[in-house]
Amino acid sequence: MSIARNTLVQSSLTLGSRILGFVRDVLLVAKLGAGPVNDAWVTAQQFPNLFRRVFAEGAFASAFVPTYARTLEAEGPEAAEAVAQEAMRVLFAFTAALTLLAQIFMPWVLLLIHGGQADDHVHYNLAVLLTRITMPYLTCMALAALLSGVLNSGQRFILSSGVPTLLNLCLIPAALISNVPEIVAKAAAGAVLVAGVLQVALLWWGVTRQKVRLSLIGWPRLTPAVRKVMALAVPGTIAASGTQINILVSQSLASFEVGAKSWLYAADRLYQLPLGLVGVAVGVAILPRLSGAARSEDQARATATMDEGIGLALALTLPAAAALLVAPVFLIDAFFVRGDFFESDAVASGGALFHFAWGVPAFVLIKVLAPAFFAREDTKTPMQFALVSVAINTVLGAGLFFWLSSQGRVGFIGLAIATSVAAWVNTFMLATTLAARGWYRPGALLVSRSVRSVIASALMAGAVWFMVHNFQWVRDNIVDSRALAAGIVILVGGVTYAVAALLTGAIRPRDITGALRR
Numbered sequence: 205m206s207i208a209r210n211t212l213v214q215s216s217l218t219l220g221s222r223i224l225g226f227v228r229d230v231l232l233v234a235k236l237g238a239g240p241v242n243d244a245w246v247t248a249q250q251f252p253n254l255f256r257r258v259f260a261e262g263a264f265a266s267a268f269v270p271t272y273a274r275t276l277e278a279e280g281p282e283a284a285e286a287v288a289q290e291a292m293r294v295l296f297a298f299t300a301a302l303t304l305l306a307q308i309f310m311p312w313v314l315l316l317i318h319g320g321q322a323d324d325h326v327h328y329n330l331a332v333l334l335t336r337i338t339m340p341y342l343t344c345m346a347l348a349a350l351l352s353g354v355l356n357s358g359q360r361f362i363l364s365s366g367v368p369t370l371l372n373l374c375l376i377p378a379a380l381i382s383n384v385p386e387i388v389a390k391a392a393a394g395a396v397l398v399a400g401v402l403q404v405a406l407l408w409w410g411v412t413r414q415k416v417r418l419s420l421i422g423w424p425r426l427t428p429a430v431r432k433v434m435a436l437a438v439p440g441t442i443a444a445s446g447t448q449i450n451i452l453v454s455q456s457l458a459s460f461e462v463g464a465k466s467w468l469y470a471a472d473r474l475y476q477l478p479l480g481l482v483g484v485a486v487g488v489a490i491l492p493r494l495s496g497a498a499r500s501e502d503q504a505r506a507t508a509t510m511d512e513g514i515g516l517a518l519a520l521t522l523p524a525a526a527a528l529l530v531a532p533v534f535l536i537d538a539f540f541v542r543g544d545f546f547e548s549d550a551v552a553s554g555g556a557l558f559h560f561a562w563g564v565p566a567f568v569l570i571k572v573l574a575p576a577f578f579a580r581e582d583t584k585t586p587m588q589f590a591l592v593s594v595a596i597n598t599v600l601g602a603g604l605f606f607w608l609s610s611q612g613r614v615g616f617i618g619l620a621i622a623t624s625v626a627a628w629v630n631t632f633m634l635a636t637t638l639a640a641r642g643w644y645r646p647g648a649l650l651v652s653r654s655v656r657s658v659i660a661s662a663l664m665a666g667a668v669w670f671m672v673h674n675f676q677w678v679r680d681n682i683v684d685s686r687a688l689a690a691g692i693v694i695l696v697g698g699v700t701y702a703v704a705a706l707l708t709g710a711i712r713p714r715d716i717t718g719a720l721r722r
Contacts, residue, residue: 222477224372229473230539231379232392237544238466238552240327241385246465247318248334248393250455251342268353271433271581285416291433292350293424299343306339317452320459330386337393344400351407354416363410367403374399385544439587449590450597450626454619457605464616467549470540471532471557471620475564478524506576506643511650513572519711521568522657523701526665527694528561531672538690556620563624566631573634576644589633597626656710664701671696 236242268291276284306313310332315322322328348367355363378391411418426434451472458464528535533554541550574586604618638644646654671678671693678689705711 221366221369221372224369224376226473226539228372228375228379229470230542231376232388233466233470233540233545234543235379235383235388236385236466238463238470238546238549239544240321240324240462241330241389242466242469243318243321243459243462243464244327244331244334245389245392246455246469247314247331247459248338248389249396249469250317250452251335251339254449254452268350268433271429272353275429281416285418287427287429287433288350288354288416289418290425290427290430292347292418293420293422294426294430294434295346295350296343296420297424299346303340303342306342307336310336310339317456318459319456321462330389334389334393337390338396341396341400344397344404347404348400348407351404351411351418354411355407355414363407367406370402370406371396371399374402439583449594450623453594453598454601454616454623457601457619458616460605461609461614461616463549463552464614466545467553468556468616468619470536470545470549470553471560474535474539474557475528475560475567478521478564478568506579507645507647510572510576510644511647514569514646515650515653517568517572518565518654519657519705521565522661523664523697525561525564526661527668527697528557528564530665530669531693532557532561534672534675534693535690538686552614552616555614555617559617559620559624563627566624566627569631570627570634573631573638576638577634580643585637586634589630589637592633593626593630596629597622600625653710656708657705660701660704660708660710663704664697667700668693668697 232245233242236245272284272287275287314328314332314335318328318331321331352363352367374395375392378395379388381391382388408418455465455468458468533551536553536557537547537550540553541547577583577586601619601622604621605615607615608618609615675689675693678692679686682689682692702711
C-alpha cells in the first residue's frame with residue numbers, strides 16, 4: 205500500500221475523530237468557560253494529551269516498529285510475538301508503577317505544571333482530583349501504542365487510527381451531563397479513563413484477529429530484545445515528543461495567568477488539527493517503508509519515500525497554516541464563542557493561534573523527518589535535538605512571558621511564539637543532519653512542488669481574507685448561522701486552494717491517481 209493510501213486511511217479516520225473532538229471541545233468550553241475550573245480541566249488533560257500524542261500517535265511505535273518488523277522478517281511470527289509480549293509486560297509494569305506514584309504525589313507534581321494557581325486552594329485541589337482520575341490513561345496509552353505498532357507492522361492502519369474516536373464518544377455525553385462546571389469537569393475526567401480502557405480492549409481484539417496472541421499474565425523480563433526495544437524507545441519517544449513537551453512547558457508557565465490555559469487550549473485544538481491529520485499520519489505511513497529501505501541499504505528508495513512524504517505533508521499543511529494565519533480570531537470566534545466562552549476570550553485565544561500558525565509546517569515536518577532517523581535505529585540524535593528545542597522553548601517562553609507581563613500585556617502570547625521558534629530550530633537541525641550524513645537531501649521535484657504549494661496557499665489565504673472581511677454579507681445573504689457561515693468560508697478556501705494547486709502544478713491529477721492506485 206502506498207504512502208498516499210496509508211495516509212488517506214489514517215487521515216480520514218483521524219478527521220472523523222477530530223470532527224467529534226471539535227464537538228466535544230465546543231461543548232466543554234461552553235460549559236466550563238475560560239477561568240479557574242477550565243484551567244483545572246485543561247491541567248488534568250495535559251498528561252492524557254501528552255501520553256496520547258507520545259504513545260498513540262506514533263512516537264513510541266516509531267521505536268518499536270523497526271525492531272518488531274525486523275524480528276518478524278528475520279526470525280518469524282513466533283519470535284516477533286515473544287518480543288511484543290515481553291515488551292508489553294515491561295511497559296505495563298513501568299507505567300502502572302509510575303501511575304501509582306503519581307496518585308500519591310499528585311499535589312506536589314502539579315506544582316510543576318499548575319503552580320501559578322496553587323494559592324487558589326479550591327480550584328487547585330480540583331485540578332489534583334481531576335488529574336488523579338485521568339492519570340491511569342498513561343498505562344492505557346502505553347498498551348495501545350504497542351498493540352498499534354503490531355498492527356502497523358502488518359500494514360494494518362485502520363483500527364489503530366480509528367480508536368481515538370472512542371475518547372470523543374465518551375467525552376461528549378460527559379459534557380452534557382450537567383450545567384454545573386465542577387460536575388462536568390469530574391464527569392469528563394472519568395470519561396477519559398473509560399475511553400482508555402475501551403481503546404486497549406478494541407486494539408487487543410484487532411491484534412488477536414491477526415493471530416498474534418499476547419498476555420499480560422507473567423513477570424516482566426528484560427530480555428535482550430526488550431532491552432533493545434527500550435533502548436530505542438526511550439530516546440525515540442522523547443525525540444518524537446519535543447513539540448508536546450514544549451506545549452506542556454508552555455501550559456505550566458500559563459498557570460501564572462488565570463484563563464491563559466483555557467485560551468491556549470482553544471488555540472491548540474485548531475493548530476493541532478493538521479499535525480494529527482497530516483504529520484502523524486505521514487510519519488507512521490513512511491516508517492515501515494523507510495525501515496525496509498534501510499535494511500536493504502536502498503538509498504534511492506529511501507529518498508523517494510521521504511520526497512513523497514514531505515511533498516504530501518507540505519501540500520496539505522501549508523494551506524492550513526495560511527488559513528490559521530489570516531483568520532485566527534475569526535476561527536476561534538466561529539467555533540468556540542458560546543456559553544461562558546466570550547468574544548473577548550476569542551480575541552485572546554486568536555492571538556496565540558496566530559503565532560502557533562507560522563510554526564505549523566515545522567510541527568508537521570518534525571513528524572516526517574524524525575522517522576528517517578528511527579528507521580536506522582538512531583533515536584538518540586532526534587532526542588538530543590528535541591531536548592535542545594525544549595530548552596529554547598523554556599528559556600525564550602519564560603523570558604517573553606514575564607517580559608510581556610511586566611509591560612502590562614498578556615504574557616501567554618510569548619509562549620506561543622517560543623513554541624513555534626523551538627519547532628523551527630528542531631526542524632532545521634533534523635534536516636541539516638540528514639543532509640550532512642548523506643541520508644536524505646530533497647530532490648529538485650520536491651523543491652519545485654513546495655514552491656508551487658506556497659503560491660497556491662498564498663492565493664487561498666487571499667480568498668479567505670476577503671471572505672472574512674465580508675463575513676457579514678455571507679450571513680446576510682447565504683446563511684445566518686455563524687458556524688455554518690464560517691464553514692462556507694472554509695469550504696471556499698479549500699476549493700480555492702485545490703484549483704490553485706492544480707493550476708500551479710503543486711498537485712497533478714495523475715500523481716494522485718497513480719499514488720492511490722499503487
